[in-house]
Amino acid sequence: MWKENLRYLHTMTPKVLNLYLTMRKMIKRSALVATALITGVVNVASATELEVTHWWTSGGEANAVAELAKAFDATGNKWVDGAIAGSGGVARPIIISRIIGGEPMGATQLNHGRQAEELIEAGLLLDLTDVASENNWRNVIYPSNLLDACTVDGRVYCAPVNIHSAQWLWLSHEAYESSGVAVPTNWDEFVAAGPALRANGIVPLAQGQQGWQTGLTFGVLATALVSEDAWYAVNRDKDATVAAGSEYARVWKAFDDARKMAVGSNVGDWNLATNLVITGKAGGQIHGDWAQGEFSVAGSVAGTDYSCLPGLGERAILDTGGDAFYFPAQDDADVEAAQKELAALLVSREVQVAFNLKKGSLPIRGDIDMSTANDCMQKGLKILGGGNVVPSGDILLSADTNNQVNELMNTFWSDFYMSPADAQAKYAKIIASAD
Secondary structure (H helix, E strand, O other), X not given: OHHHHHHHHOOOOHHHHHHHHHHHHHHHHHHHHHHHHHHOOOOOOOOOEEEEEEOOOOXXXXXXXXXXXXXXXXXXXXXXXXXXXXXXXXXXXXXXXXXXXXXXXXXXXXXXXXXXXXXXXOOOEOOOHHHHHHOOHHHHEOOOHHHHOOEEOOEEOEEEOOEEOOOEEXXXXXXXXXXXXXXXXXXXXXXXXXXXXXXXXXXXXXXXOOHHHHHHHHHHHHHHHOOHHHHHHHXXXXXXHHHOXXXXXXXXXXXXXXXXXXXXXXXXXXXXXXXXXXXXXXXXXXXXXXXXXXXXXXXXXXXXXXXXXEHXXXXXXXXXXXXXXXXXXXXXXXXXXXXXXXXXXXXXXXXXXXXXXXXXXXXXXXXXXXXXXXXXXXXXXXXXXXXXXXXXXXXXXXXXXXXXXXXXXXHHXXXXXXXXXXXXXXXXXXXXXXX
């Protein structure tokens, strides 16, 4: 039914949409009352089931999700897994469509940032301010901008669950050793080693053929290769002059090198690209710290079988994006209580440790013991502890601007007739009109 509703929901004004949703709630409430009267079942205590939607479906991700489900089930409630195959770009429209279509799930993964703005404005998401206050989120969540990204007009609407940084270059020791070259320690060495790997039948750069991965690669290069002032000028201040200038020219040159090095990396999903690195069929992959989950499942050891370079070995810096859970507003008091219980649980010390060790991401609390984390995660924790972080571009730029940037990245990546200079000029125009 929710799919049918979508045909006309987008044409409604906010007032009409709110009236429609209110009427749906009244009808649903009446149906529940009628059912209770007919069956004679009223106020019977039972475990509450929450359908939880997310797009964590790779091997490492599935292991991490299992930790969340186990912790929630231990409360006496029931986690009903609603995994959606594909990337966030595939899952988010489905998730949002269900919420506005009147068929909400109990909880859903989204990225903290501006993705849920319109849902909050329409009153479709549960206010978690009381949960945040009772559990002292303002003082335990670090960095504080993660909670700020969940906050609208002073009210908290999501529970951050991890810090994901895209700023990593994952390197296969086997690939470099078999090619007779040293494992690179920075971006320039990585590019310089490319021909030796290619001559050995190894793809220098593993790259999944999906648009969001291309955009991620550009974002990583920009964060690593320009100064922090230039990065903020473009992403926060929307300064088109800096976007068209010499510092960003280096980024576009590196992006051109990357697309050439990735020729022959004929895989789609990111975890398949990671597997090329794990098996020594590719030299490296520019990707987020969630790739660690795949190395872990494969039994690979950080520092022995593979290396990781935060900030591409150029700058010890990370961006702080990540995942959060939002809870669609519903009329059932038992469901709301279970939603708030899950929200508090996600931020708890025990769940933060168990989940992030499996996920490969960094925790959103600084007051927990992560001494068992591997070498790569320890590097990330050190950078985070030193405050060498910038916000994710997803947080600073609107969804519309991000889509325009990603479309340009995808076009440039596949069109070798487009020069870096031409692409940079188009990029500067997008930044000039960014919101």
